[in-house]
Amino acid sequence: MNITEHLNQQLQGRRPGFSLEQIFYADPAVYAHDLDILRQRWFCAGHVSDLPQRGDYITTQLGPDSAIVVRGPNGEVRAFHNVCRHRGSRICLEAQGHAALLVCPYHAWSYDLEGKLKAARQMPETFDASDYSLKPVALKIIEGVIFLSFANQPVDFTLAAPALKNMFGAYGWADAKVAHRALYAVDANWKLAMENYHECYHCTPSHQEFSRLHTLAKPKAQRSESEHILLASAPDCGIEVAEFEAWPVEPDTEELVRVIRSSLYDGTVTGSADGQPVAPLMGDIKAYDGGCSFAELGYLSSFLAYADHGLIYRFIPRGVQRTEIEVIWLVSNDAVEGKDYDLEKLIWLWHVTSLADKKIIEMNQAGVNSSAYEPGPYSLMESGTELYIERYANELAKALKAA
Ligand code: FES
Numbered sequence: 113m114n115i116t117e118h119l120n121q122q123l124q125g126r127r128p129g130f131s132l133e134q135i136f137y138a139d140p141a142v143y144a145h146d147l148d149i150l151r152q153r154w155f156c157a158g159h160v161s162d163l164p165q166r167g168d169y170i171t172t173q174l175g176p177d178s179a180i181v182v183r184g185p186n187g188e189v190r191a192f193h194n195v196c197r198h199r200g201s202r203i204c205l206e207a208q209g210h211a212a213l214l215v216c217p218y219h220a221w222s223y224d225l226e227g228k229l230k231a232a233r234q235m236p237e238t239f240d241a242s243d244y245s246l247k248p249v250a251l252k253i254i255e256g257v258i259f260l261s262f263a264n265q266p267v268d269f270t271l272a273a274p275a276l277k278n279m280f281g282a283y284g285w286a287d288a289k290v291a292h293r294a295l296y297a298v299d300a301n302w303k304l305a306m307e308n309y310h311e312c313y314h315c316t317p318s319h320q321e322f323s324r325l326h327t328l329a330k331p332k333a334q335r336s337e338s339e340h341i342l343l344a345s346a347p348d349c350g351i352e353v354a355e356f357e358a359w360p361v362e363p364d365t366e367e368l369v370r371v372i373r374s375s376l377y378d379g380t381v382t383g384s385a386d387g388q389p390v391a392p393l394m395g396d397i398k399a400y401d402g403g404c405s406f407a408e409l410g411y412l413s414s415f416l417a418y419a420d421h422g423l424i425y426r427f428i429p430r431g432v433q434r435t436e437i438e439v440i441w442l443v444s445n446d447a448v449e450g451k452d453y454d455l456e457k458l459i460w461l462w463h464v465t466s467l468a469d470k471k472i473i474e475m476n477q478a479g480v481n482s483s484a485y486e487p488g489p490y491s492l493m494e495s496g497t498e499l500y501i502e503r504y505a506n507e508l509a510k511a512l513k514a515a
């Protein structure tokens with residue numbers, strides 16, 4: 113039996129409502145299929161405030177692919193494959209930088225900020241530079257948040273875009289700026305990181321700091337009426353966010369998206385050590401509403417908006433059992449560090465929470481790797497994770513059939 117047949121058999125035999133067999137978290141062949149699946153989808157690459165001037169760029173990776181996202185001469189943002197059209201070298205090597213021309217470090221072919229090849233030495237007369245522009249990468253910007261897909265024909269974003277626009281817009285993210293970013297390297301398969309992020313079953317035992325503030329840490333049945341919130345929106349406070357969920361039957365054709373509202377405990381207005389404000393209110397928000405909003409896009413991007421700051425979570429698969437989680441903190445564009453916000457206070461909650469997540473995801477992988485591991489049942493508080501794993505299993509089954 114070859115590996116494809118074996119994986120097919122494992123998928124067909126799997127128990128719904130249970131975590132995956134070890135092989136899906138450990139095998140290079142599965143990981144290769146995973147990257148193919150992820151390549152078809154969209155993921156968040158960052159925020160446009162990282163590119164204030166023309167020539168500012170960021171790079172971002174997914175498996176073997178790398179993109180340059182750069183602000184062009186007229187202020188527009190474009191994305192290109194970070195692959196030189198000469199013999200294929202990476203062009204930009206840094207995560208972030210500034211350049212008037214994108215110059216390949218190998219033989220110095222040079223591209224303008226619109227991706228056009230401007231200089232290539234010693235080429236034959238028949239050479240036409242216009243045949244060798246950088247290849248574009250699909251890009252969407254929603255209220256300042258950058259989304260990319262490495263597919264030639266990415267899955268449909270039609271359902272996801274307005275839901276995200278509504279949430280990011282309500283919090284003024286188009287006029288936000290990156291206050292801080294941190295990278296947490298996690299020795300685990302990307303699916304274990306994703307599974308962890310989509311359930312709050314672990315919040316009470318693993319995140320005391322989060323659980324003191326967020327009612328999400330409690331089972332639904334134990335929340336009081338006021339805590340139950342799915343706080344409809346809070347128009348009096350200037351925050352109108354519609355909850356939204358799109359779980360297409362065919363997850364490989366349409367992007368998955370979910371936006372939920374959630375309440376904080378009484379007296380808590382934001383995600384900070386004491387639940388008190390840590391930065392000026394964002395966008396047009398007039399007052400704290402005692403809640404927050406979560407969003408998820410596809411498998412790799414999650415978002416959390418408080419009234420005074422926001423968070424972007426980027427899950428970056430780096431290897432079969434290696435994942436980076438990048439956390440980006442957003443504040444209002446005109447907030448000044450040291451005056452309007454204290455960086456340590458701003459990042460405290462999600463720094464301690466992310467460190468704890470790193471630890472538990474790695475523990476999870478260690479146990480999954482052992483000979484005694486077998487798939488276990490998801491609890492009632494892990495329904496989000498279960499949904500993602502079901503969709504993933506469907507998608508992988510399709511990919512294997514096509515292989
Ligand atoms: S590979 Fe880029 S200039 Fe040669």
Ligand SMILES: [Fe+2]
Nearest residue numbers: 308314319469
């Ligand atoms: Fe967590």
